[in-house]
Each structure stands twice: as structure tokens, then as C-alpha cells.
Amino acid sequence: MSRPHRLGLFAVSAAGLTALLLWGVAGLPDFGHYRGPYGFVLNASAPGERHVTNVVAAVVFDYRGFDTLGEEFILFASVMGVALLLRDVRDGAGRRGDAMRSDAVRLVGLGFAGVLLLTGLYVVAHGYLTPGGGFQGGVVVAAAFVLVYLAGEYRGYRRLTPIVVMDVSEGSGAGGYAVIGIVSLLLGSAFLHNFGPLGTGGTLAAGGSIAFLNVATALEVTAAFVLLFTEFLEELSAVRAGARS
Amino acid sequence: MSYLPFALAVWIFVVGLYGVVTSRNLIHLAVCLSVMQSSTYVLLLSIGYLSGGTAPIFADVPKGTRAVDPVVQALALTDVVVSVTVLALLLALAIQVQKHSETLDPDELRTMHG
Numbered sequence: 001m002s003r004p005h006r007l008g009l010f011a012v013s014a015a016g017l018t019a020l021l022l023w024g025v026a027g028l029p030d031f032g033h034y035r036g037p038y039g040f041v042l043n044a045s046a047p048g049e050r051h052v053t054n055v056v057a058a059v060v061f062d063y064r065g066f067d068t069l070g071e072e073f074i075l076f077a078s079v080m081g082v083a084l085l086l087r088d089v090r091d092g093a094g095r096r097g098d099a100m101r102s103d104a105v106r107l108v109g110l111g112f113a114g115v116l117l118l119t120g121l122y123v124v125a126h127g128y129l130t131p132g133g134g135f136q137g138g139v140v141v142a143a144a145f146v147l148v149y150l151a152g153e154y155r156g157y158r159r160l161t162p163i164v165v166m167d168v169s170e171g172s173g174a175g176g177y178a179v180i181g182i183v184s185l186l187l188g189s190a191f192l193h194n195f196g197p198l199g200t201g202g203t204l205a206a207g208g209s210i211a212f213l214n215v216a217t218a219l220e221v222t223a224a225f226v227l228l229f230t231e232f233l234e235e236l237s238a239v240r241a242g243a244r245s
Numbered sequence: 246m247s248y249l250p251f252a253l254a255v256w257i258f259v260v261g262l263y264g265v266v267t268s269r270n271l272i273h274l275a276v277c278l279s280v281m282q283s284s285t286y287v288l289l290l291s292i293g294y295l296s297g298g299t300a301p302i303f304a305d306v307p308k309g310t311r312a313v314d315p316v317v318q319a320l321a322l323t324d325v326v327v328s329v330t331v332l333a334l335l336l337a338l339a340i341q342v343q344k345h346s347e348t349l350d351p352d353e354l355r356t357m358h359g
Contacts, residue, residue: 039314
């Protein structure tokens with residue numbers, strides 16, 4: 001089919017699809033008039049049932065924990081896919097030194113990397129109490145490593161993020177999540193059902209197994225993002241080395 | 246009576262789809278796909294929104310505070326992170342396509358073999 005024909009066909013079908021979608025959303029409850037019931041039930045019962053204050057984290061790591069297991073494995077599979085696709089064709093070429101020559105950038109960058117790492121760990125640790133959690137905190141922690149690279153410390157970045165360690169962290173994050181689910185089974189309840197002491201509400205020692213799943217997710221997400229960044233970075237330096245030779 | 250946020254989600258979806266259909270570059274196509282995907286966040290969060298509701302986080306708030314639906318927020322939050330890694334996978338595929346067939350145009354790819 002030629003390009004004009006294809007576009008014509010798309011125009012007709014897109015108009016139909018838009019009409020169908022608009023008709024569909026017109027049947028939804030008005031914006032701002034959420035009818036529930038799931039959200040209301042969870043908001044009312046989660047703080048009492050699980051002793052956590054962040055109900056979103058309780059949904060992610062407890063009430064819909066099985067769904068998150070699936071998401072974890074999508075994450076795992078796509079990072080493995082990237083590694084397989086990009087590592088295959090590279091032969092270790094393109095190792096390079098630090099390109100950044102500015103001491104000021106280096107100093108500020110490295111200083112902020114520490115602050116960012118601490119912020120990320122805080123976001124992870126308090127994930128089930130205040131806004132945050134393993135997914136968000138994991139990305140912030142990974143950003144701290146990237147900041148080390150941006151500050152011009154390529155060698156430092158590679159020393160901080162050995163690929164083997166990141167591979168193992170990524171695998172054990174995803175695997176650990178599944179193992180925590182199996183522990184629930186061994187304790188005689190359903191897969192991924194919350195276990196462990198629920199602790200005092202509003203403190204770090206609350207939520208039972210939510211805390212473990214939170215940490216497993218943070219490990220997985222951090223390693224996944226560092227691995228992705230490293231793979232694309234190596235690809236870039238391989239391309240640059242190829243352009244030079 | 247406000248359907249504007251839902252209409253916005255439809256618009257983002259259709260615009261992204263237009264980009265995918267007319268794309269001449271695989272990297273552009275991957276980005277258009279993530280535009281389409283972000284329409285689902287707008288739709289989900291709009292459905293769960295409650296007028297005057299706060300975030301469903303009950304640290305230091307009085308009992309009985311109205312809060313928005315936490316389920317759709319949880320769905321959006323996991324997907325934001327996961328979709329980035331899927332986008333990275335698509336971009337890695339685009340790199341491989343470029344290496345093997347020296348083009349990123351999907352139309353040219355169809356006529357190439359081997």
C-alpha cells in the first residue's frame with residue numbers, strides 16, 4: 001500500500017476511533033466525582049489494617065502486590081533485552097578517560113551525588129509512610145550514580161557501578177520479590193500475602209512485609225536504571241571510538 | 246460536568262497514534278509510542294480524582310480527610326518506571342536495526358531482505 005493510501009485509511013479509522021473513544025469517556029462519571037468503591041475502601045481500611053500511612057505504597061506492595069510482581073519482571077526482561085542486544089556487538093572497544101576538565105563542575109557534581117544518594121535512600125526507606133517508595137526512590141538512587149558520570153568521573157562511575165554487581169542486584173531484586181511471596185506461602189497464607197509484625201503505625205517499623213518488598217523493588221529499579229545507562233553509555237563510546245579510527 | 250481531562254487523554258492517544266502511523270524514523274516511532282502510553286496516565290488519574298481530595302497519604306492529616314483513589318495512582322506509578330525501560334528496549338532495537346540495515350526508516354526496511 002502506498003503512503004497516501006495508508007494515510008487516507010488512517011484518517012478514516014482515526015476519526016472513527018476518536019468518536020468511539022469520546023463516546024466511551026462521555027459515559028464515565030464526571031471529572032472529580034470518583035464513585036469508588038475500591039479507592040474509598042482502601043483509603044478507609046489500609047492505614048488500620050497495615051499500619052502504613054501511604055496507601056499507594058500499600059496498594060503497590062500489598063493489595064496489588066501480584067500485579068507489581070508482573071511489572072518487576074517486565075522491568076527485568078526489558079533490561080535483559082537491552083543488555084543482550086547491546087552487549088553482543090561490543091568488543092570492549094571505546095574505553096575512555098574522563099572528558100570533563102572543570103574542577104568546579106567535578107566538585108559540585110560529586111557533592112550533589114552524595115546528597116542525591118541520601119535523598120534517594122530516604123525516599124525508599126519512608127516509602128510506605130510519606131510519598132515515595134521503591135520505584136521512585138530507586139530512580140533517584142540511580143540518578144546519583146549518573147551524576148557521578150556527569151561530573152566527569154567516568155572511571156569513578158565505572159568503579160562505583162561494576163556491571164557484575166548491577167546484574168546480580170537486578171536479578172536478586174526481581175527474584176527476592178518472588179521469594180518474599182513464596183515465604184507467605186510457606187507461612188500458610190496466600191502468595192504475597194502480608195506477613196510479619198505490623199509494628200506501630202506511622203513509624204519505619206510498620207507494614208510487615210511491605211518493607212521487604214519495598215527494598216527488593218528499590219534494588220531492582222536502581223540496578224535496572226544504572227544498567228540501562230551503562231549500556232547506552234558504552235554504546236556511545238564504542239561509536240565514538242569507531243568514528244575516530 | 247467536565248469531560249475535558251478525558252478528552253485530553255483521547256487527544257494525546259490519537260496524536261501519538263498519528264505519529265506512529267506517519268513515522269519515518271524508528272526513534273521517532275518509539276517516542277510516539279510513549280506519548281500514546283502517557284495518555285493512559287491522564288485517563289487513569291482523571292478517573293480516580295475526587296474534587297477537593299488530597300493525596301491518599303495519611304501522615305499527619307485529620308481523620309476522615311477525603312482522598313483520591315490510590316489504586317489508579319499505584320497503576321500509573323509502576324507504569325511510569327517500567328515504560329522507561331521498555332522505551333530503552335525499543336531504542337536498543339533501533340540501534341540494532343541501524344547497524345544491520347543502515348536505515349531507520351520503517352518504509353525502507355520493508356523492502357530489504359537479508
